[in-house]
Amino acid sequence: MKREINHSLLDQAKLNKNDEFYTQFCDIERELSYYEGQFQGKTVFCNCDDPTQSNFFRYFVQNFRQLGLRKVISACIGKPAGDLFTPFEPGFYYEYTGKEKTNPTLADVTYFSGDGDFRSSESIALLKQADVVVTNPPFSLFREYIALLVKNQKKFLVICNINAITYKEIFQLIQENKAWMGVNMGRGISGFIVPEHYPLYGLETRVNEAGERIVSTNNCMWLTNLDISTRHEFIPLARTYSGNEGDYPRFDNCNAINVDRTNNIPADYDGLMGVPITFLHKFNPEQFKIVRFRKGDDDKDLSIKGKPTYFRILIQKIPVG
Numbered sequence: 480m481k482r483e484i485n486h487s488l489l490d491q492a493k494l495n496k497n498d499e500f501y502t503q504f505c506d507i508e509r510e511l512s513y514y515e516g517q518f519q520g521k522t523v524f525c526n527c528d529d530p531t532q533s534n535f536f537r538y539f540v541q542n543f544r545q546l547g548l549r550k551v552i553s554a555c556i557g558k559p560a561g562d563l564f565t566p567f568e569p570g571f572y573y574e575y576t577g578k579e580k581t582n583p584t585l586a587d588v589t590y591f592s593g594d595g596d597f598r599s600s601e602s603i604a605l606l607k608q609a610d611v612v613v614t615n616p617p618f619s620l621f622r623e624y625i626a627l628l629v630k631n632q633k634k635f636l637v638i639c640n641i642n643a644i645t646y647k648e649i650f651q652l653i654q655e656n657k658a659w660m661g662v663n664m665g666r667g668i669s670g671f672i673v674p675e676h677y678p679l680y681g682l683e684t685r686v687n688e689a690g691e692r693i694v695s696t697n698n699c700m701w702l703t704n705l706d707i708s709t710r711h712e713f714i715p716l717a718r719t720y721s722g723n724e725g726d727y728p729r730f731d732n733c734n735a736i737n738v739d740r741t742n743n744i745p746a747d748y749d750g751l752m753g754v755p756i757t758f759l760h761k762f763n764p765e766q767f768k769i770v771r772f773r774k775g776d777d778d779k780d781l782s783i784k785g786k787p788t789y790f791r792i793l794i795q796k797i798p799v800g
Contacts, residue, residue, distance in 0.1 A: 499673060499674050499677070500615065500618070500671035500672075500673060500694075501532075501533075501534070501615065501671060501672040501673070502534055502535065502615045502638060502671065502672075503534060503669060503670060503671070503672060503693070504534040504537060504538060505669060506663070506668050506669055506670075507534055507535060507538045508538060509663060509667070510636070510661055510662060510663050510701050511538065511542075511613075511636075513661075513662045513707050513708070513709070514636065514705050514707065517611075517634075517705050517706070518546040518547060518548055518611065519546070519547035519548075520547060520548075520549050521547075521548060521549060521610040521611050522548070522549050522550040522551070522552065522608055522609045522610050522611075523539050523548060523550070523551050523552070523609065523610070523611050523612075523613055524552045524553075524554070524605060524606055524608070524609035524611070524612050524613075524614075525539070525551070525552070525553045525554070525612075525613060525614045526552075526554050526597045526602055526605065526606060526612060526614060526616075527554075527555065527556075527597055527614045527615060527616050527617065528553045528554065528555055528614055528615075529553070529555040530553035530554075530555070530571075530572065530573035530583050530588060531573075531582075531583055531584055531585060531588070533553055533555075535553070535613055535614055535615070536551065536553040536573075536575075539551040539575075539613075540575055540581045541581075543575070543577055544577070548577075549576070550574060550575065550576050550608075551574070551575045552572060552573070552574050552575075552605050552608070552609065553572060553573050553575075554570065554571070554572035554573075554591075554595055554597075554602055554605060555570055555571065555572070555595060556570045556594050556595045556596050556597070557569045557570040557571070557591075557594045557595055567594035568594075569590045569591050569592065569593065569594065569595065570590070570591045570593065570594050570595015570596065570599075570601075570602075571585075571588040571589060571590045571591060571595060572588065572589055572591070572595070572602075572605060573587060573588045573589065574589075597616070597624065597627065598623070598627065603627070603631070606627070606628075606631055606633065607631060609633060610633070610634060611633070611634040611635065611636070611705070612628055612633050612634070612635040612636075612637070613635070613636045613637070614637055614638075615637065615638040615671075616637055616638075616639070618639065618640050621639050621640070621643055621646070621649075622646055622648050622649070624637075625637075625648065625649065625652070625658075625702075626648065629652070629657070634704055634705055635702075635703060635704060635705075636661060636701060636702075636703040636705055637701070637702055637703070638668070638699055638700070638701055638702075639699065639700060639701075639702050640698060640699055640700075641664065641665070641698050641699060641700050641756075642698070643700075643702065644660075644700075644756050644759060645756065645772075645773075645790060649702070650772050652704075653759060653762075653769065654769045654771075654772070656764050657704060658702055658703065658704045659702075659703065659704070659710055659759070659762065660700055660701065660702060660703075660759050660760050660762075661700065661701025661702065661703045661707065662701065662707060662709055663700070663701060664699065664700035664701065664760060665697050665698065665699070665700070666697060668697075668699045668700070668701075669693075669695060670683070670685075670693040670694055670695035670696070671693065671694055671695075671696065671699075672691045672692065672693060673692050673693075673694050674692075675692070677692070677694070679692060679694060683695035683696075683697065700760075710762065710763060710764070711763060711765065712761075712763060713763055713765075713766050714741065714744065714761050714763065714766060716744055716745065716746035717742075717746070718742075718743050718744065718745045718746065719745050719746060719747050720736070720745035720747050720748040721747055723745070726743070727745065727748075728783050728784075729783075730753060730775055730781045730782060730783055730788070731775070731781075731782045731783060731784065731785065732775030732776055732777045732779060732781065732782060733751065733753075733775035733776050733781060733793070734750070734751060734776075735750065735751030735752055735753050735781075735793055736748065736750070736751075736752055736753070737752075737753045737781075737783060737788060737791070738752050738753065738754045738755075739755070740755065741754060741755065741757060741758045741761055748796075749795070749796055749798075750795065751770060751793050751794070751795050752793070752794055752795065753781055753788065753791035753792065753793055753794075754791065754792050754794055755789070755790070755791065755792075756790050756791075756792060758792055758794070759792070765797065766796065766797060767794045767795065767796055767797060768794065768795055768797055769792060769793070769794055770793040770794060770795055771792075771793050772790070772791075772792055772793070773790055773791060773792075781793075
């Protein structure tokens, strides 16, 4: 049966700032397997993670020696207190260096004086100690979250909605080769753990053996600035433009051809091409350059015969030799 794509929960999260989507251990383990050797001697900060519950914290503790880590810090915002005068309980954090408890309780954590929000001065002080940030940040605050990491020049590996690619700030990072898509996306992220008060919509919902409620959204990805071998793989170009011009219509407002699928990029065309945003999952900066996103020469959305196309990225092949 075809997997149903259900965007409603994550769309609601963006609108309502309801960000309680927790990453499964299996999805963390699957993605992190591609970054071997990049954590040696590093301090990892999971700055949106309750150390008593987080699968990110659990992964790094379990693999602490194998990865050669120096320290893991896990911090989270306090829960709403329900009091008009004290809207949040204090946040807290826990530091692991290989000697502390691997399964901390609330009796083991250190409390912030404030709520522990990732933007707070106390959390930023911990961020400055870190080399790499790995977490599932609040989707509703994603622009602000990434801006903080960039400002502090941190390496990162984070989960986000695929639509984040279309954000001006995020696309600029990708265009400037300062960030890129990780390995797993869509179906490669098997689902998120949600709390009891979240409704389970769609066909792709379940309760696992541990009693956790899982929602598979099929519209998320990893974003990173850690190098991975997949971004250096060349896309095989098996199609030709010559003799198949009808398959590649030109845009009305840009001297570029439209390519509906990444696999259809022609080998014999050196001009501008408009490709779907899914191209970024296979983007090799040694093979192509990104020219701009979505807009034609008139700064209006790209169109063909008067009809706007879905989001397109204008790319051009890098000459060989």
